[in-house]
Amino acid sequence: MAETAAAAPETVEAEAPKKVVDPDFEPEIIVFACHYCAYAAADLAGSMRLQYPSNIRMIKLPCTGKLEVIHLLRAIEAGADGVYAAGCLEGECHYLKGNLWARKRVNHVKELLVELGIEPERVEIFNMSSAMGAKFAEIATDFTQRIKELGPNPVRREGVSPHAAAREALGGVAMPDEAESSAATAEEGSAE
């Protein structure tokens, strides 16, 4: 311990255990994005021509407060490697406290994952405003890297789309995605 503390900062960083990342592993990440902030931030990131990984699949919600434990769990059950909610900055929820409710539920899902022996880091919540296009891209990039380091979700189901499963669990709560690719629309059939 004393040696590490005495070492130069760059040495400490170099000593940090690095996880082996499979270069071929492309995680599937579901993002539950609030219509008022994160979804708009994603749009802004696009307009700003910011790069972020194509691993993330968005589902638009009227508010992250509409997100329930089962929605997050269903995405994991369907094989999503990572799931996060992206809501407004704390104190700036359009519905006052929706993002605070969402944080509690995300934390509860983390507890459930621990019970199941799955890394709780696979589920997260982030806050941002609609003006934070760069932050949206940064979070998407960092979270994708986090999941790449964790490796695939131990629950893998052939032929099951986590995105479709999460959308199905949400039922009428999920809003139509204008920005989603046409492939996603075809996948969900009559989701619109």
Next chain:
Amino acid sequence: MITAERKPFDEILALVGDKKKVLVAGCDTCVAICLTGGEKEAEILASELRIKAEQEGRAVEVEHTAAIRQCEWEYLDMIAEKVAAADVVLSLACGIGIQSMAEKFAPQIVVPAVNTNMLGMPQEHAVWLERCGACGECVIGETAGICPVVRCSKSLMNGPCGGSHDGLCEVTTPEKEDIECAWALIWDRLKAQGREEMMYINRPPKNWSKSSSGGPRKMVREEAKPV
């Protein structure tokens, strides 16, 4: 209302054992209101069990359902088909509901996914406090509407004891949340009601045979029984 808390996941797994078809049955009355065993919670537990099975490569079918009230046989008819199709039923109802299921659907195996813990009062959203011990002989008419059976740590009928300090019970420890002394509460309220003399009633030892100590209890309302 009756409150219950979910059992630890490992204990639930052990109760389910190696059964291949599991039905997670919620109850949409008391346990749904205390956010432990309604249909939502049944769905969450079913999802957890599927995730666990998938992780371990076990082929298990897990479904969920909910009865409006597991403690009344009429409502159990509605889920009878699903129960019959399962190898084991994991019930999220209170102990009454679980036993009703086990009796109605015998010899089907019905196991509890919750620990029924108290007759509680919702203090605020998601917080419940014990308020009744179903002792069979209510005394709160003499104790300002405060139950000494469950709110006094010693269930004293003539309190307070020497462990009451500044309105708190001696069972209160730095690690534990404050426990109010029931008898201090009783005194304060009797005073506010101008009925301090009730504090001096000398109550004989309580007849616990009317509580669960007297064996299983049965209640019959002859005038209401079907003719």
